[in-house]
Amino acid sequence: MATKRLxxxxxxxxxxxxxxxxxxxxxxxYVERDSTLYLDVYAPASEPNxxxxxxxxxxxxxxxxRNDEWNAKYCRQLQQSGYRVVxxxxxxxxxxxxxxxxxxxxxxxxxxxxxxxxxxxxxAYLVKHAAELGIDPKKIIIEGSSAGAITVLMTxxxxxxxxxxVSELPEGWAPAGVVSYSGAIYSKQGKVQWPDSxxxxxxxxxxxDDQLVPYxxxxxxxxxxxxxxxLVKQLEKYNLRYAVYRYKGRGHDISTAGRVGVEELNLFVKxxxxxxxxxxxxxxxxxxxxxxxxxxRLRVKxxxxx
Numbered sequence: 001m002a003t004k005r006l007x008x009x010x011x012x013x014x015x016x017x018x019x020x021x022x023x024x025x026x027x028x029x030y031v032e033r034d035s036t037l038y039l040d041v042y043a044p045a046s047e048p049n050x051x052x053x054x055x056x057x058x059x060x061x062x063x064x065x066r067n068d069e070w071n072a073k074y075c076r077q078l079q080q081s082g083y084r085v086v087x088x089x090x091x092x093x094x095x096x097x098x099x100x101x102x103x104x105x106x107x108x109x110x111x112x113x114x115x116x117x118x119x120x121x122x123x124a125y126l127v128k129h130a131a132e133l134g135i136d137p138k139k140i141i142i143e144g145s146s147a148g149a150i151t152v153l154m155t156x157x158x159x160x161x162x163x164x165x166v167s168e169l170p171e172g173w174a175p176a177g178v179v180s181y182s183g184a185i186y187s188k189q190g191k192v193q194w195p196d197s198x199x200x201x202x203x204x205x206x207x208x209d210d211q212l213v214p215y216x217x218x219x220x221x222x223x224x225x226x227x228x229x230x231l232v233k234q235l236e237k238y239n240l241r242y243a244v245y246r247y248k249g250r251g252h253d254i255s256t257a258g259r260v261g262v263e264e265l266n267l268f269v270k271x272x273x274x275x276x277x278x279x280x281x282x283x284x285x286x287x288x289x290x291x292x293x294x295x296x297r298l299r300v301k302x303x304x305x306x
Contacts, residue, residue, distance in 0.1 A: 002092060007112070008024060008286040012214055014022070024159045025040050025041065025042050026040070026041045026200075027039070027040050027120040028125070028129075028197045030088065030121060030122050030125040030126065031118065031121040031122070032091075033091055033118070034091070035210065036119070037088070037089050037090065037091070037118060037129050038066065038089050039066065039086050039087065039088040039089070039122055039125070039242065040066055040072075040075070040086070040087045040282050041084065041085070041086050041133060042075050042076065042078075042084065042086075043079070043084060043086070043134070044077045044079060044082045044084055045076075045080050045084050045257045046077045046079075046082045046291075047147075048084065049082035049083060049215050049269070050136060050139050050168070051082075051083055051084070051136075051139045051140075051176065051269060051273075052083065052084040052085070052126070052135045052136070052139060052141065052142050052221065053078055053084070053086065053142075053143050053149070053179075053267075054086045054119070054122060054123065054140060054141070054142045054152075055071075055074070055075060055078075055085060055086065055087045055088070055143050056088060056090065056119060056142075056143070056144035056145075056146065056148030056149075056151050056152055057144070057145065057147075057148050058145035058146025058147050058148050058149070058182075058287070059092070059146065059147055059179075060094060060147055060212075061092050061093050061094035061095070061108075061111040061115065061147045062092055062094045062095045062096075062097070062110075062144065063092065063095070064092070064147075065089060065126065066087040066088055066089045067087065070256075071087060072087070073089050073128055073141050073200065074091055074182070077262060078256075078262060078265075080221075080224065081265075083184055084133075084134065084135060086242075086273065087124060088118070089118075089123045090115045090118035090119065090121070090122075090151065091111075091114045091115065092111070092160060093107070093110050093111025093112070093115065094108065094112045097185065098112075102252070105203065105223065105227060105240045108142050108186070109186065109188075111147075111211060112150060112151070112154055112186050113154075113165040114165075115147065115148075115150075115151040115154070116151055116154040116158055116165045116166055116204065117165050117166070117168065118151075118156045118157060119142065119151050119155045119166075119245070120165075120166045120167070120168040120169045121153060121168045123142070123155075123168075123169055123170065123186065124169065124170055124211065126140060127140075127150045127170045127173060128170075129240065131261075132203070135144075135171075137173060138176060139176050140175055140176060140212070141175060141176050141177040141179060141181035141269070141273075142156070142175045142177075142178055142205045142279045142287065143178070143180075143181075143286075144179075144180065144181070144183065145181035145182065145188045145211075145255045145256060146176050146182050146183070146184075146213060146252065146255040148181075148185025149179075149180035149181050149182055149184075149213075149255065150182075150183045150184055150186070151214065152178055152179070152180060153178065153180050153183045153184065153185050153202075153231070154182070154185060154186065154227075155169075156175060156199065156200055156202075157187075157192065159193065159196075159288070160194055160196040160198070161193065161195065161196070166224065167289075168194050174198050174200055175200045176200065176202050176233075176273050176275050177200050177202070177203065177272065177292075178200050178201070178202045178203070178270065179202075179204075179205050179265065179268075180202065180203070180205065180206075180211075180228070181204045181205045181255045181256070182206050182207065182210055182213050182252055182254050182255030183204070183206075183213065183227075183228070183252060183304075184213050184217075184225050184226055184227040184231075185225075185226045185229070185231060186215055186224075186225050186226075187222075187223070187224050187226060188222060189222060190219075190222040190224065190225055191224070191226070191230075192226050192230070192231060192234045193227065193234075194235070194238045194240060197276050199235075199238070199239075199240050200238075201241035201242065201243075201268070201273060202208050202231075202235065202241070202243070203242070203243045203244075203265065203268045203272075204228045204231065204242060204243070204245070205228075205231065205244075205247070205254050206228035206229070206245075206254060207249075207250030207251045207252060207253065207254040208245060208246055208247060208249070208250065209245045209247050209249060209250060209251045210227070210250075210251050210255075211251060211252065211256070212251070212252040212255075213225075213227060213252065214227040215227045215228055215246075216229045216230055217229075217230040221252060228232075228244060229246075232244050232282070239279075241272050241278065241279055241280070242280060242281075243264070243268050243278070243280075243281035243282075243283075244273065244281070244282050244283070245264060245283050245285060245286045246282075246283070246285065247284075247285050248284060248286040249286055249287070273289070
């Protein structure tokens with residue numbers, strides 16, 4: 001049964017007078033797996049723009065929660081821009097795993113598919129309860145950072161290719177858009193294919209020097225991990241809509257959702273989704289003033305000790 005609670009953090013900040021415009025946050029149980037998975041709903045704090053962002057946190061599939069402070073801060077930032085934001089928990093399939101490599105791919109494969117299953121279940125919950133939550137099912141944008149970005153990209157890839165790990169998605173549903181901060185697609189069928197013309201427009205961010213989630217691609221036979229650069233080539237090949245922001249000299253720190261602001265997101269929503277005017281935007285950025293986070297130079301072996 002769905003549960004609700006008022007965000008204790010919001011209450012505390014309201015009491016201090018530092019968060020006067022933040023709305024109450026409700027929490028719901030959306031699916032039963034090995035344990036109950038929850039999602040938080042943030043109502044728009046300003047004039048609603050009609051869109052809902054389903055946000056998936058990053059953490060390498062080994063750590064993170066929907067209501068971690070840095071995660072909640074980003075959700076509140078979006079809330080201020082008129083979005084209804086849904087932050088979800090999902091199963092962390094690499095938690096406790098100490099070996100991830102091209103020759104030991106099963107743990108990563110399992111984690112990616114499990115997270116996409118949970119994203120699909122969250123979408124199904126939102127669509128089923130759309131009226132009571134104030135959500136338009138046709139205006140749900142799925143968005144994530146790092147592991148969360150991989151998950152939302154996999155969810156759309158699975159939907160378009162009718163893959164079993166997204167079978168819980170409502171029949172006929174498609175996201176209004178997909179937003180990825182340093183994401184990639186894991187494929188067992190070789191290069192990423194987009195056979196379905198209903199592929200949602202994509203907004204992609206990536207640091208060109210990312211050593212954790214590949215900016216380009218890693219491929220062994222038909223097994224591959226295809227990052228932003230590789231995905232853009234395929235999207236262009238199929239004449240699909242996308243906006244990409246490539247960051248020179250930056251690593252995985254670009255994965256921190258929201259650190260580049262919401263201006264690009266708002267522009268993407270207007271031009272690619274609402275007005276359907278844009279087909280491609282490709283921007284390369286080198287910003288020496290950008291603060292670099294400590295994990296910007298993380299490599300796979302740093303995260304998963306071998």
